Ligand SMILES: Cc1cc2nc3c(=O)[nH]c(=O)nc-3n(C[C@H](O)[C@H](O)[C@H](O)COP(=O)(O)OP(=O)(O)OC[C@H]3O[C@@H](n4cnc5c(N)ncnc54)[C@H](O)[C@@H]3O)c2cc1C
């Protein structure tokens with residue numbers, strides 16, 4: 001079974017700060033694999049362990065993405081492709097998806113796995129775009145995966161509960177928390193990764209983005225509620241309790 | 252023919268609330284652009300929902316056929332593509348649900364048009380649609396501008412708009428959307444949906460819920476939440492982050508993948524207020540938030556917020572409440 005996994009390298013979201021002066025987000029230099037993508041990698045490795053085959057990791061981005069790909073190779077993937085795209089953050093999701101779809105077309109595959117959404121821009125749009133461009137059936141929010149004969153049996157998490165769906169292969173699946181517990185690279189894996197192929201390829205011509213966006217800023221507070229700040233705990237607590245009594249929420 | 256198409260979604264319990272939010276957003280965009288407002292409902296046996304949704308709209312499109320009973324990304328994309336071909340709208344707003352966020356980007360790629368995900372506000376500037384979407388964990392927002400040929404697509408984040416009030420009882424005559432589903436559209440099939448287990452009644456029926464999040468740092472510190480719940484005579488809830496970490500049992504999880512609560516008073520302690528959490532509690536009458544981070548999204552839905560350290564503030568609240576009782 002040939003599996004392609006799409007991963008994105010993102011700044012560590014646990015280290016985002018808001019600059020009080022500008023209201024802008026200050027991102028950490030620490031770059032990691034977007035969290036849902038780790039489930040996609042892990043699931044691909046488990047499928048390979050059970051059914052044989054090859055796992056190819058593809059990511060589009062700047063040279064730093066090599067670190068993310070190397071980590072995926074150390075976890076056990078067979079080969080990695082870095083599609084060089086320095087300005088990936090200035091492109092809209094459809095432009096990125098076109099570049100990724102073009103790469104995927106070059107290799108044989110039975111499954112494409114991706115994350116449910118990226119940690120930084122959280123659009124969740126790249127995988128559905130890719131599925132459409134490759135004319136693949138897609139299933140999102142995948143929490144469980146089994147193969148029965150030629151068919152995928154998938155458990156997903158939706159608003160109304162837990163859903164079981166069936167899909168043929170090839171297909172594109174989007175992974176969320178609960179699918180598995182991603183492994184850490186072993187020392188042996190880290191050594192082995194150094195000898196695995198990591199290809200740098202040029203992106204296919206990028207089509208113009210149809211969406212443009214401003215640099216993210218902290219919103220003006222829109223709450224109509226009362227916010228108390230910079231008060232000693234006892235005083236803040238007194239104000240809250242006074243308010244709770246006014247609203248008749250406590251006696 | 253121009254127009255703003257707003258897609259409503261029918262779930263297990265009827266029309267999902269986000270349908271009304273999308274409609275409110277769509278109405279404002281339609282007024283700004285001076286274009287008609289068109290509703291769209293798809294499914295099987297959705298007559299009644301369609302009529303309810305269509306009240307007061309300029310046009311109502313309905314795709315009602317057995318294959319659409321359990322919608323998938325592919326079947327919904329086919330419906331939308333057919334409707335867009337008929338109506339040629341300039342903007343299509345879709346619910347930011349699991350389904351909507353599957354088919355909206357799929358549709359965008361099919362038509363080669365832009366799509367903005369999970370938007371919390373819209374405006375029209377110089378004839379172009381702009382949308383606001385939260386990014387980087389929801390603490391900051393980006394303004395997205397659409398350019399070029401439409402239709403321009405966007406999904407609406409649940410819980411970010413006031414639900415539209417039906418403007419009149421009169422519903423326009425439903426227009427059927429003729430959808431030819433291909434074999435490719437039917438590759439994914441839904442076997443079954445097992446409804447969420449309702450949580451223990453003391454949580455879903457409680458008048459007061461006190462919930463704790465990762466801000467409590469350690470499982471033992473949940474004692475603070477339990478103590479506060481006791482003096483407020485409430486039930487204890489939790490975020491997914493702490494349930495995943497094994498601090499609390501799953502039946503206490505509130506949100507998209509947990510239970511939905513709508514108590515009179517909801518107190519969130521060390522909870523950031525992620526959208527997936529908020530959808531499970533935004534029906535609460537009063538939300539009180541205690542969080543160290545003044546930019547935490549939970550403050551946006553709080554009627555009363557305290558920016559401070561839970562380890563200092565919560566004991567002080569308990570003391571003040573007990574003192575008041577004498
Ligand atoms: C498909 C999907 C479904 C999901 N379903 C759910 C769901 O059903 N329910 C749910 O809750 N989540 C759900 N989530 C997860 C959700 O996105 C958030 O990750 C989660 O709600 C965050 O939990 P939290 O607020 O406890 O943690 P965090 O986001 O880490 O927030 C902790 C907060 O504590 C504050 N804090 C830290 N120290 C202190 C202190 N000393 N005093 C006061 N405050 C402090 C911080 O400022 C921060 O705001 C889902 C996610 C996905 C992708």
Ligand SMILES: Nc1ncnc2c1ncn2[C@@H]1O[C@H](COP(=O)(O)O)[C@@H](O)[C@H]1O
Nearest residue numbers: 006059060114115117118123124125126
């Ligand atoms: N630049 C990229 N390279 C490879 N995969 C990506 C890239 N951007 C997004 N993806 C994939 O698409 C998923 C959702 O990302 P997004 O649509 O940006 O929220 C990610 O979890 C990845 O699996």
